[in-house]
Amino acid sequence: MKKLQFGSQCVRAARDTKTTRPHQLPIYATSSFAFEDLPEGMAVFSGEQQGHLYSRFGNPTIDAVTEKVAQLEMHGSSEAGRGLFCSSGMSAISTLCLGLLQPGDAILTQPNLYGGTNELFQKVLQPLGFRVVMADLSDLNAVAETLAQHPAIRMVYFETPANPTLSCVDIEALSNLAHAQGALSVADNTFATPYLQQPLLLGADYVVHSTTKYLNGHGNSTAGAIVGKDLEAMQERVFPALKLLGTNGSPFEAWLLNNGMKTLELRMERHCKNAAKVAKWLIQQPQVSRVNYPGLPDHPDHQLASRQMRHFGGMVSFELKGGLDAGRQFVEGLELCTLAPTMGDVDTLIMHPATMSHLKVPVEQRLAAGISDGLIRLSVGIENIEDIRSDLEKGMAAIKSER
Numbered sequence: 001m002k003k004l005q006f007g008s009q010c011v012r013a014a015r016d017t018k019t020t021r022p023h024q025l026p027i028y029a030t031s032s033f034a035f036e037d038l039p040e041g042m043a044v045f046s047g048e049q050q051g052h053l054y055s056r057f058g059n060p061t062i063d064a065v066t067e068k069v070a071q072l073e074m075h076g077s078s079e080a081g082r083g084l085f086c087s088s089g090m091s092a093i094s095t096l097c098l099g100l101l102q103p104g105d106a107i108l109t110q111p112n113l114y115g116g117t118n119e120l121f122q123k124v125l126q127p128l129g130f131r132v133v134m135a136d137l138s139d140l141n142a143v144a145e146t147l148a149q150h151p152a153i154r155m156v157y158f159e160t161p162a163n164p165t166l167s168c169v170d171i172e173a174l175s176n177l178a179h180a181q182g183a184l185s186v187a188d189n190t191f192a193t194p195y196l197q198q199p200l201l202l203g204a205d206y207v208v209h210s211t212t213k214y215l216n217g218h219g220n221s222t223a224g225a226i227v228g229k230d231l232e233a234m235q236e237r238v239f240p241a242l243k244l245l246g247t248n249g250s251p252f253e254a255w256l257l258n259n260g261m262k263t264l265e266l267r268m269e270r271h272c273k274n275a276a277k278v279a280k281w282l283i284q285q286p287q288v289s290r291v292n293y294p295g296l297p298d299h300p301d302h303q304l305a306s307r308q309m310r311h312f313g314g315m316v317s318f319e320l321k322g323g324l325d326a327g328r329q330f331v332e333g334l335e336l337c338t339l340a341p342t343m344g345d346v347d348t349l350i351m352h353p354a355t356m357s358h359l360k361v362p363v364e365q366r367l368a369a370g371i372s373d374g375l376i377r378l379s380v381g382i383e384n385i386e387d388i389r390s391d392l393e394k395g396m397a398a399i400k401s402e403r
């Protein structure tokens with residue numbers, strides 16, 4: 001090529017030296033991929049040759065990370081899963097529903113879902129013609145009856161453990177009931193992660209994640225993932241929904257997720273150990289009327305959680321006897337725990353749903369979903385347990401001192 005003018009040199013001169021293999025996954029911050037020549041472009045476009053075209057359709061950083069999420073969800077199985085990376089947990093859920101369902105189809109789900117998912121179903125999907133049927137998914141007879149009454153149900157969608165009440169549902173039994181009616185079974189595995197629970201190996205067809213939470217683990221990224229076992233449906237239905245809705249995540253967020261996932265097992269082990277200790281401590285506190293943690297032997301879902309989870313997770317919620325005032329005083333008395341509306345990060349996070357996430361939810365509706373005035377949600381971090389406990393003691397003392 002002839003010597004370029006200064007301005008052209010500014011635009012062009014940045015050679016990818018592509019020497020030795022990078023030790024760490026690089027961030028492919030490129031919106032598209034260039035071809036050596038026209039035949040190569042045609043071969044990649046036609047699918048004859050493997051390659052990337054445009055980052056909304058696929059990108060090496062994203063592909064490496066989604067493959068890893070799929071491998072973790074399918075770990076121990078001889079089958080392969082396919083992963084897709086989305087811009088948030090909500091984008092993963094909406095992409096999956098829009099890819100798999102048609103208007104007129106119904107989703108069977110539970111009332112105690114993450115609030116955003118509930119709103120997506122009610123405020124976005126329902127007006128588009130998708131139907132939403134609610135049932136107590138822990139009551140398998142009620143589920144069977146509901147399925148029989150609503151032949152339009154094409155998807156059974158659940159969270160286990162659920163946000164913020166930590167109730168669990170039987171993944172295998174729900175998947176069997178869904179399949180008997182020709183419906184799909186979808187698990188939101190955000191709370192458990194594939195280290196603690198593998199819904200796809202228990203019979204679910206799809207898993208969704210808010211990777212914003214435990215999978216990333218460091219609170220520095222918002223993203224989501226879908227993993228499916230039906231490779232054809234993933235390619236023919238779910239991937240086109242992601243590609244055409246443009247719900248893909250960015251290479252940078254994928255790179256952050258990859259870094260976070262390197263320590264997933266170590267973090268989850270510590271989260272679970274700390275949460276179990278916090279739950280045991282909480283039940284002894286006179287200000288606490290109830291502790292929701294599936295690891296406690298008298299928790300109604302303890303047997304079920306013991307069967308389908310490796311450990312019981314890092315999330316604990318509990319009710320303060322003093323209701324709204326006690327909730328406020330407790331939270332204001334804390335110094336170490338971070339007051340933030342997220343979960344699954346390395347630091348201990350606290351949320352008072354009645355004054356935070358559910359402030360605008362009508363009181364009757366909030367109470368019906370099991371979220372009382374004094375309910376506190378704790379995402380127990382990986383700090384030293386003594387420090388977490390002494391901070392919680394400070395919170396409890398702040399309630400006492402006000403009385």
Ligand SMILES: Cc1ncc(COP(=O)(O)O)c(C=O)c1O
Nearest residue numbers: 088089090114163190210212223
């Ligand atoms: C269980 C669960 N699923 C999905 C979501 C949505 O994820 P995101 O905020 O990444 O869109 C959340 C968010 O808190 C959640 O808790």
